[in-house]
Amino acid sequence: MVTLGTASAAPGEIDTGRLEVGEARDGSAVGLPVAVVNGVDDGRTLYIQAASDGDELNGVGVIRRVLPRLDPAELSGTILVCGIVNYHAFQVAEHRNPIDDTKMNRAYPGDHSGTSSERIAAATFDAAISADLVLDLHQGSTSRMIDEVRVRCGSRHRLHSDCLELAKVFGCGHILDQKGPDGQLARAAPDEGVPTIDPELGGCVGWDESSIQRGVDGVFNVLTYYDFLDGRHDPRPQTRATGFEQYGSPVGGLVDLQVDLGDRVSRGETLFEVTDVFGRTKAEITADSNGIFWRARRLPQVATGEYVCSVGTNIDTY
Ligand SMILES: [Zn+2]
Numbered sequence: 001m002v003t004l005g006t007a008s009a010a011p012g013e014i015d016t017g018r019l020e021v022g023e024a025r026d027g028s029a030v031g032l033p034v035a036v037v038n039g040v041d042d043g044r045t046l047y048i049q050a051a052s053d054g055d056e057l058n059g060v061g062v063i064r065r066v067l068p069r070l071d072p073a074e075l076s077g078t079i080l081v082c083g084i085v086n087y088h089a090f091q092v093a094e095h096r097n098p099i100d101d102t103k104m105n106r107a108y109p110g111d112h113s114g115t116s117s118e119r120i121a122a123a124t125f126d127a128a129i130s131a132d133l134v135l136d137l138h139q140g141s142t143s144r145m146i147d148e149v150r151v152r153c154g155s156r157h158r159l160h161s162d163c164l165e166l167a168k169v170f171g172c173g174h175i176l177d178q179k180g181p182d183g184q185l186a187r188a189a190p191d192e193g194v195p196t197i198d199p200e201l202g203g204c205v206g207w208d209e210s211s212i213q214r215g216v217d218g219v220f221n222v223l224t225y226y227d228f229l230d231g232r233h234d235p236r237p238q239t240r241a242t243g244f245e246q247y248g249s250p251v252g253g254l255v256d257l258q259v260d261l262g263d264r265v266s267r268g269e270t271l272f273e274v275t276d277v278f279g280r281t282k283a284e285i286t287a288d289s290n291g292i293f294w295r296a297r298r299l300p301q302v303a304t305g306e307y308v309c310s311v312g313t314n315i316d317t318y
Pocket of ligand 1: 141
């Protein structure tokens with residue numbers, strides 16, 4: 001029997017339930033929606049979670065499409081799923097948990113007697129480190145972003161090559177291989193010996209069909225490569241960035257991007273212009289380095305210093 005919260009499945013069974021993480025302000029129980037898919041044959045355990053950031057729905061879209069396709073009678077090993085991590089943020093379609101104004105992916109490994117976010121992080125961290133592999137499905141929030149997979153443990157970590165292999169197997173096409181900030185699941189779980197990646201499935205408001213499909217393909221690539229399912233997956237070379245440069249606007253006004261997501265950019269090439277409301281150019285911002293145009297704000301209006309775009313740098317093929 002494998003159990004996650006109230007979901008409990010014997011070999012060959014699938015079950016769904018709730019992982020309790022305290023109570024809401026009205027005293028009702030807060031339970032994250034969880035599933036256990038227990039394969040009829042022995043194998044590894046994979047943990048997948050989505051909506052760690054409450055406005056990042058593409059991962060929920062992936063899980064919603066993957067689960068109906070899983071047959072425990074054809075599965076070796078176990079899949080544990082938490083479909084919505086940031087319960088309170090999801091309810092109000094926001095990025096951060098409104099109970100404590102915290103970003104969930106800065107709260108790992110969490111604290112069972114801590115803040116709202118720390119308690120949710122602790123409950124899901126227990127599930128994550130009970131597994132052999134972890135997929136923490138994210139996206140570039142509501143900005144526009146390429147589909148990519150982040151390896152966050154850092155190149156000196158003992159699990160770096162395992163995490164990088166998992167990222168290559170997932171196979172979005174691009175990898176950002178750069179040590180992340182404290183509190184990320186993709187940093188905390190490798191410290192406990194569990195290879196973990198952070199697939200970043202585009203960026204949108206609501207759903208993005210092509211990014212969801214990339215995520216579904218990625219999950220099945222992982223299930224096939226790591227022998228949960230019969231078949232064969234040969235990972236393809238991925239374009240990797242190990243640097244990441246962010247650009248803000250030096251002036252207030254309206255942004256015109258000069259390059260498209262995924263484009264190669266050269267040092268000195270214009271990334272964007274800012275005009276005033278009458279169309280007069282106020283600033284023209286060029287790339288500091290060669291790289292790939294990775295992410296951009298969605299709305300054109302900016303204040304001085306406000307985020308505009310990001311370029312992945314130090315590009316190679318892995
Ligand atoms: Zn996120």
